[in-house]
Amino acid sequence: MEFTKDNISPYIIGTMRLGTWGSNLSTAEYERFIEGCMELDLIDFDHADIYGHYTTEEDFGKVLKTRKDLRSKMRITTKCGIKLISENRPEHRIKSYDLSASHIEASVNKSLASLHTDYLDVLLLHRPDYLFNPYEIAEVFIKLKKEGKVLAFGVSNFSPSQFDLLHSLTPLVTNQIEISLLHRNAFEDGTLNQCQRLKVVPSAWSPLGGGELFKNSTDSKIKGIQKVLAQLAEKHEATSDQILYAWLRKHPAGIIPVLGTSKIERIQAAHQALKIQLTHEEWYMLWEAALGREID
């Protein structure tokens, strides 16, 4: 099951908050959560080596260790390249980015072991290392692919020019960026246009603003967004989170939200939101609220 624009799930399931950085699911709860997602045909799971201070891949992997049947039916993305200060990585003196071939390779080997799998469907470079050498990266990607350890490669948080540079040397399948009503750069900085031109998947992390859009806020723009969300939710007989997913999915680039919830009923609600179609004007009502004024 290749990760391409034509067969990607409508949502990717994020794992950042499933472990110690969030809900701290038990192995049985992970298993129920994974199965619940897969029953909805949501088979893409998004990891990173660093989640849970380098523990979440391992927690998720405990399920795969005993449930080999699940592995072949899912696609696993993981990321590398951020080095956190952590008691689980005592050799890191400061927080840094590292996209050297040796770090990428070592990180892939650790992720494979933690996840109890022989291959990663997609490996993402988590953030652009200011010192990255695209030729070195292209070479290590070829090696990892030849060894069968990684089937496809992508990036995260890369600017359009960084994406172009690497993509000219080695094929990339996605750029995972922060996109929500609170982070709208991708609509204006060429990122989404580039994905459309190259037919790569734009995936959106923190699609609900990391949950900020549901909190009581004194920020007038957030309050404005919440007001419009309530109006549209009523009109579409939906909830605010469902409207936010419909807002992202309306863009013709085919944005795939990376869901951050650890509650299966919220994943089910996201799935039901696939039938919501916002009108052009409704999309702009939310844009206007986020901008805090009428567009120019």
Ligand SMILES: NC(=O)c1ccc[n+]([C@@H]2O[C@H](COP(=O)([O-])OP(=O)(O)OC[C@H]3O[C@@H](n4cnc5c(N)ncnc54)[C@H](OP(=O)(O)O)[C@@H]3O)[C@@H](O)[C@H]2O)c1
């Ligand atoms: N590439 C990168 O640099 C990067 C960076 C950050 C994240 N990511 C990926 O993106 C995924 C999603 O990011 P995110 O977790 O920030 O996404 P998000 O979906 O914007 O935020 C998730 C948060 O919102 C809460 N939430 C969801 N629905 C809600 C509702 N209806 N009412 C109130 N609260 C609600 C969730 O709590 P509940 O669990 O209680 O529902 C959770 O705390 C991550 O898991 C990770 O895989 C990637």
